[in-house]
Amino acid sequence: MKPKELIKILKEHGWQIKNQRGSHIHMVxxxxxxxxxxPYHNKDLKPKTLNSILKQAGLK
Structure with a gap:
């Protein structure tokens, strides 16, 4: 999954972009x-990174 797709999903669940520092987007x-x-790069997120972000967001 690309970071752009993940950000769209998180926004649908109420998360908001706070700021961006370098290649990382901070959401609250x-x-x-x-x-x-x-991490906002032009490639797919690694599965372990994606699972960690989803757990922190309470979506998994």
Missing amino acids: HPSNLSKIQI
């Missing part, structure tokens, strides 16, 4: 103030 959820970082 307004209801519980959780934070996650997404």
Whole structure:
């Protein structure tokens, strides 16, 4: 899955982009103030990285 697709899914679940530093996008959820970082590159995310981000976001 490309980072752009993941960001779209997270936005549908209420996550908002806070800022971007270098090649990482920082997102925050307004209801519980959780934070996650997404590496924003032009290639697919590794499966382990994707699973970790989804767990942190509460989607898995």
